[in-house]
Amino acid sequence: MARGKQTDLAVLGALSVRPMSGYAVREAIREVLGHFWSESYGQIYPALAQLQRDGLIEAGEGSRAGSSVFTLTRQGRKRLKELLAEPYQTVPPRNGLLLRLFFGHSLGDEACRELLRQAKADAQAQLATFTAIRAEMEADGEDGAHQRYILLTVSAGEHSARATIAWADESLAALG
Amino acid sequence: MARGKQTDLAVLGALSVRPMSGYAVREAIREVLGHFWSESYGQIYPALAQLQRDGLIEAGEGSRAGSSVFTLTRQGRKRLKELLAEPYQTVPPRNGLLLRLFFGHSLGDEACRELLRQAKADAQAQLATFTAIRAEMEADGEDGAHQRYILLTVSAGEHSARATIAWADESLAALG
DNA sequence: GGGCACATGTAAGCTGTTACATGATTAA
């Protein structure tokens, strides 16, 4: 019971885009929501079973033996809207990079600089990914209904990555 | 066993600033590291007991009956440096706000705008807090050894908050 | 026929929070 409402939300949301198998739900979450959300098989399969028992999704014949394609029911669509409207829970922060920099005096300046350089490189790689996604989406031009909202989350990633790069540069300068 | 290395790191780090009780460790983590780290009593007390058994910290007489003040030993200081040098683990992302905006089509535009307005207000409040901390630290001017590193983490918070504000403004404009 | 992607599911175990039980000390 009460297995994360947020997991239900992610699963129902994925199925609202198109019907798919549990495996595909996992892949969709990894690839599409990956930069701000994650779920493992250990969450997804039990969630699918429960959602089916509750009549929020229906299982259809899959493309191969033993596989299922899940589709949202009308109640499932209603439940999705309910969950979307609920206040979201935040996870307790656990930023290992900042924890290390906070004790930078014990860590040593050169190690701090190395951490910052790595963080900057990671953020640059992320920024490139987001920019590529945006370019691809804007080139396609399809799927207008979802696209604007997806671009909102891509934009969040871009802003966050740019902020990290600027912060790393400033901090590297400050450490001399 | 193997109770989070990162918890050990946070606890040893806190005690490296000054010797204190378990309760004070919790408060220090909440108040000082709060914007990027968290630990609960259920983590801290077992960690302290284990660290003491391992000879990394020593318990001294507290200010009142039954209370202890923990101090880093030489080995503890060494262990702290080891842990600081280890690569940090990242937590799987779980951003409830972006998850909701991603499915904004189902949620509805007005609800999306409300989420963005709230996110902006939160970020503004955070930014004000960080700015106040910075002002206070720069006014004091004391504790030079740690201060530069602490300001690095404050700066990270400022950049992140400003990025969120800019993103929210852009997104509100995009949603009309 | 071998490897890879697709596919389902569970059990063990780790990490971490919450709630509770307990009590000392201080300030109003």
Add this chain to the structure above:
DNA sequence: TTAATCATGTAACAGCTTACATGTGCCC
């Protein structure tokens, strides 16, 4: 004297990941 804060600790539980077990279908 009563409320708040300081202080310690644990037990129950929630949430999630990982690894494993198992098998199908496709393509080279």
